[in-house]
Amino acid sequence: MLEQERQALASGGLIDADVHPFMSSLEEMVPYTDRTLRKRLRIGEFKNSSFGENTFTSDSFKLPFQRYDNIGPLHGLRTDAVPPSGKIPGADKEFMVKDLLDRYDTKFAVLNAGGGVMAAYHDVDLSIEFNRAYNDYLYEEWVNYDPRFKMTMMATPLDPQATVREIERIGRRPGVVGINLQNINIPLGKRHFYPIYEIAEEYGLPIILHPDAETSGEYAPAQAVGPASTYMEWHTSLGLVAQRQIISLVCDGVFERFPKLKVAFIEYGFSWLPSLLWRIDKNWKALREEVPWMKRLPSEYILQNIRIGTQPSEEPFYPGDLNEIIRMSKAEDILIYCSDYPHWDGDPVDQVFRSFSPELKEKVFSKNGRELFGL
């Protein structure tokens, strides 16, 4: 890390808002499941048990199929993050601690589920049970492994009541710093979600959105215009999902109802912010009669209640122009650094944002994340 970064982070330390733990197999969840769920997931004593003596391989439950598949050898995981143990990247805690936390002097890393997202899955009951077990797995196996690991808990967006019960169950545990809601095909401004927002606000837990359900499950959010042809098309379009959701949240008055709620969009990039802010403000001046509950400029709600992960950072023709983008969108207090380790499109802290001033680095790498997650 550059000395400049060290100085910028001297006060609060590096906060990395997006790190992905992976399971080598669903068997890792066995200790956190009851017999019924093990049967449904075909793990533990039910692994390969269809014919009693492992004669046939029935294999474990298939997590939702990711229809946009990264073309890399590890489907989007970094080959330089393969641990000596031979596990897949992100599945070896000991190695991740060395390869990420120690290397970059990370103070806190927020774990967002990697490769195990049931948000848009057709069987909502199974999704609820899976998420409960997964949250316990993540907490016991990862958060308790290293005090630098924090986690967002998986939610089941198709069943807000079940999500509320799950938040009541584990939302106050130290180390649980947010709710990983996931995008489905119901816009976030709809009252469907209000029970979740109510308890999130009460518990002081930010809602985070992170791409995954966009590519999996029957309740996936619509692709802009229509289905993408390739992973590249899909990945480039992700910023549109975030914009659409922010527009929905603001226009439906979510932040008038829940003024302390924070909603963070992680891994949707951020260079689209000026366009969104300017366009929504201009429209409000003309059309506010439709949304009379919006008593301030829409951009004011966005800058107060929305937070944006920096990754994957866009790379302008002239790198320094990122500073202009941030100035134009008044975004210096809402951007939060994310490495996205061990994904292919990550931003190493010692490489990105070299043109930022020390003050801006301190906010993006540390202060904004500490404030959002209460760290």
Next chain:
Amino acid sequence: MSDQWDRHEVCADGELLPGMRKVVTIRRQEIVVLNVEGRLYALQNRCPHMGVPLAHGAVCGTMVPSDPGTHVYGCHNAIIKCPLHGWEYSLESGHNVFASEKVRIRTYEVVVEDHTIYLLTPKKIG
């Protein structure tokens, strides 16, 4: 009054009936005089946003600030809406009503004497 105001004749009061508007030019500034349900208003005939004549704007009410998910109609016929981007101005004060925009259009006093409508402008700038 004449010490402070210049009087400009607009028309006979029978020529500006409820629902009618008339544009007058005073010192190269267009001013629109409106009769809204028998009440007379006068305001600058130019939206400061993009310069469109407000004389073509709808006189209307609007949804006043309310709780999320509720609509409350109010300000009936107290607002003029720019015909281009819909900016709303109070006919009475000229303030851009709810947009907290630091935008205001100029409004003028209107009086009727001897069946004639007069528009008043301050002497120092009129």
